[in-house]
Amino acid sequence: MKSLTNPSLWIIWFVVLGVALMPVFGNLPALREELFVLLMLVTLASSVNIIMGYTGYVSFGHIVFFGIGGYTAFYLIQTLQFNFVLAALIGGGIASLIAFLIGMPVLRLRGAYFALATIGINEAFRTLVTNVDALGGAVGMLLQFSVYDAYGGAKSASQLAYYGIILVALLTITASFVIKKSKFGLSLMAIREDQDTAMVLGIDPARAKVMTYTISAFFPALAGALFFFKNGNIEPGPAFELHRSIEALVMVMLGGFGTVTGPIVGAFVYERLRGFLITDPIFSNAHLVISGLLLLIIVLFVTAGVVGWLRQRIPTLRRFLE
Amino acid sequence: MRNQLRVLTIGILLTLGLIIVACAAPTAAPTSAPPTKAPVVEPTKAPAPTAVPAATTAPAATKAPEATKPAATSALAAQAKKLLIGFTASQTGAQQVASKKQVEGLQLWLDDVKKAGGIKLKDGTLYMPEMKFYDDESKTDRVQALYAKLINEDKADFLLSPYSSGLARAAAVVGEQNGKVMITAGAADDVTMEQGFKNTFQLYTPASRYLTGAADMLMKIDPTAKKIAIVYEKDSFSTSVANALKPYAEGKGLNVVMFEGYDTGSTDFSPFINKISATNPDAILGGGHFADGTTFAKQLYDKKTPVRFVTLLVAPPEPTFKDIGDAAQYIIGPSQWEPQVTYSAESAKAANIPYYGPSVKAFTDAYVAKYKDSPSYHSAGGYAQGLLLQKAIEDADSVDPAKIVAALDKMNLMTFYGVIKFSTEAKTHGKQVAHDMVYMQWQKDASGKLITNIVWPLEAKSADGQLRK
Numbered sequence: 001m002k003s004l005t006n007p008s009l010w011i012i013w014f015v016v017l018g019v020a021l022m023p024v025f026g027n028l029p030a031l032r033e034e035l036f037v038l039l040m041l042v043t044l045a046s047s048v049n050i051i052m053g054y055t056g057y058v059s060f061g062h063i064v065f066f067g068i069g070g071y072t073a074f075y076l077i078q079t080l081q082f083n084f085v086l087a088a089l090i091g092g093g094i095a096s097l098i099a100f101l102i103g104m105p106v107l108r109l110r111g112a113y114f115a116l117a118t119i120g121i122n123e124a125f126r127t128l129v130t131n132v133d134a135l136g137g138a139v140g141m142l143l144q145f146s147v148y149d150a151y152g153g154a155k156s157a158s159q160l161a162y163y164g165i166i167l168v169a170l171l172t173i174t175a176s177f178v179i180k181k182s183k184f185g186l187s188l189m190a191i192r193e194d195q196d197t198a199m200v201l202g203i204d205p206a207r208a209k210v211m212t213y214t215i216s217a218f219f220p221a222l223a224g225a226l227f228f229f230k231n232g233n234i235e236p237g238p239a240f241e242l243h244r245s246i247e248a249l250v251m252v253m254l255g256g257f258g259t260v261t262g263p264i265v266g267a268f269v270y271e272r273l274r275g276f277l278i279t280d281p282i283f284s285n286a287h288l289v290i291s292g293l294l295l296l297i298i299v300l301f302v303t304a305g306v307v308g309w310l311r312q313r314i315p316t317l318r319r320f321l322e
Numbered sequence: 323m324r325n326q327l328r329v330l331t332i333g334i335l336l337t338l339g340l341i342i343v344a345c346a347a348p349t350a351a352p353t354s355a356p357p358t359k360a361p362v363v364e365p366t367k368a369p370a371p372t373a374v375p376a377a378t379t380a381p382a383a384t385k386a387p388e389a390t391k392p393a394a395t396s397a398l399a400a401q402a403k404k405l406l407i408g409f410t411a412s413q414t415g416a417q418q419v420a421s422k423k424q425v426e427g428l429q430l431w432l433d434d435v436k437k438a439g440g441i442k443l444k445d446g447t448l449y450m451p452e453m454k455f456y457d458d459e460s461k462t463d464r465v466q467a468l469y470a471k472l473i474n475e476d477k478a479d480f481l482l483s484p485y486s487s488g489l490a491r492a493a494a495v496v497g498e499q500n501g502k503v504m505i506t507a508g509a510a511d512d513v514t515m516e517q518g519f520k521n522t523f524q525l526y527t528p529a530s531r532y533l534t535g536a537a538d539m540l541m542k543i544d545p546t547a548k549k550i551a552i553v554y555e556k557d558s559f560s561t562s563v564a565n566a567l568k569p570y571a572e573g574k575g576l577n578v579v580m581f582e583g584y585d586t587g588s589t590d591f592s593p594f595i596n597k598i599s600a601t602n603p604d605a606i607l608g609g610g611h612f613a614d615g616t617t618f619a620k621q622l623y624d625k626k627t628p629v630r631f632v633t634l635l636v637a638p639p640e641p642t643f644k645d646i647g648d649a650a651q652y653i654i655g656p657s658q659w660e661p662q663v664t665y666s667a668e669s670a671k672a673a674n675i676p677y678y679g680p681s682v683k684a685f686t687d688a689y690v691a692k693y694k695d696s697p698s699y700h701s702a703g704g705y706a707q708g709l710l711l712q713k714a715i716e717d718a719d720s721v722d723p724a725k726i727v728a729a730l731d732k733m734n735l736m737t738f739y740g741v742i743k744f745s746t747e748a749k750t751h752g753k754q755v756a757h758d759m760v761y762m763q764w765q766k767d768a769s770g771k772l773i774t775n776i777v778w779p780l781e782a783k784s785a786d787g788q789l790r791k
Binding site for chain 2: 028029030032033034036037040130137138139140142143144145146153154155158227230231232233235236237238
């Protein structure tokens, strides 16, 4: 755990926490709502980066864990009156367990086959939930508004959910950082570069990949639990929205594949860009086209993303910009 | 190598350019209602319909007096206090067609209020409503952030809902958190209004009553009908409708031979149509939203599916539904409102309740004059949203949220949109309990042109229902 004392991590913590606490000290609820979405995207992008950036396995359907966490926690809060923190943690645990179980067979696939399989898993879960009456089926589930009374009212519950998402985002970033700096992280990157060579070096790719997939599933599940708790209702469509998964991949590519700060920068830039494009009269109907074009440019010309490019160009930054 | 570098530089510059532009821009540019240029007249209690002649039966639908003394009216407008009404609209995404209509209706109401000089309280205080809305992209996560912005930054006094049940649910949570009064339109599902809300009021007839009338109608116009197929979109709203319809139809002695949901965004209904053909029902009831409903109707026609009675949700009442040509003929749609409805001051008197606002004709004429298109029930819903808020302010004689809630709780009246009354029970507070659906059908007139007629309920019909051939 030597990496926890690394100044780079403290810089990231300082910046993220500084931005995240602005609406709290400034009493700016509207900014808080915007930052909730942004921190949720940082969590999603960073968790995708743990599996994609370090092992090279592109998880197109990673949003499935967001949905699983959301549904598990929501069910526990609504039906069994669990506290939302405990419900979120259980949701994270269930998502990790599912990731472990499906990861064992699915992570044997490589390249496009793995990516396609993850899309299939997401769709399968969405359809499953849509047809389970205990989870509300297609109608979904709603929280009685009085549930929030236990947290000091709906407004206070929303504030608590915000503190929760700050913590989840920081945890995800820390996990990403610790993995990258560890021996385990090195073995993952060896798998990413050449799995067969990694095996020759004594790395067990199957074990390492499953473990990474399990860890990376935990954080989006927490984010899902908090998001839907705050939202007050959950439906299969928004819970397992593949589009959100693809956006998380774009954020990782934009910021820097395999870096810790890349997904944070990517989430920020993408969200701001999206915010601009959808409200611009010229681009409002073409924001995904432009985002796609941007991704194409990055994939073709700046494969390392914004952070990777900066690290390449300015060597002194390498000590601080992970 | 040099070329590669050049391309790389261009790519980076493009990317950075987009990023800089994006960072410099606000997250969401508000779309404000354009200020009215029409000279303002003496305030009247009810909104004066836009460009409407005196030919209106509703007493509240007062004819706007001739425009006089612009200077005086400007002074009046200057005295008026601003009343900001905030909401989000789906200008992009899946809900944009219906949402646009809803905003058009609301804009018409705003024009009328401005022409009437604002909303006046008994002590002479004048309020001039303004509206501010953002594009929610038809996405739930954007809705909450934008409503928080409307409440906390824009300081909206009152809220209206976005279109569709899912988005309205998300918005209502934020409204309730902040104690803001919200009137929902385009949000019909039942469960939303069973959360114990205190400040949210539903204009639309709830989803559970959307298609039950269609089952009654089927039995009336085709007494031999025994088997029905329920094919619906698997989203919150349509599933609520289908789940309520099934036991109702079975209770009436109809045999539900098929009960299937299709995914949102479906474009190929062949598997469902094949199964319909195999089960040979007398009627199909279901559908979902505009795009899927239109495609479903077209594919039923193209495949010559031998079913005598088809009722689909949401899509048929939209005027653009006729764009599918002959496939639209005989298709029935449940509607919250149609231009042919017969709500009037007389019918309100007969029902022993007050009538408020413009007449049906006044609203329809004004809408056609402004938008050169027929109003759909979404348009009427938008207007009615504003109208209810106006009535509540007048009844409460205040803009205090608690007093407005009390006024809405007491409300029991008829408007051009129908009868409005809200549940006051704690669990279902704000749920619509009085408004009724009407059923319209696409038929051909003598010249072979597609027109719509109200075919159910019988007391409101403008033509007899026709069975498909």
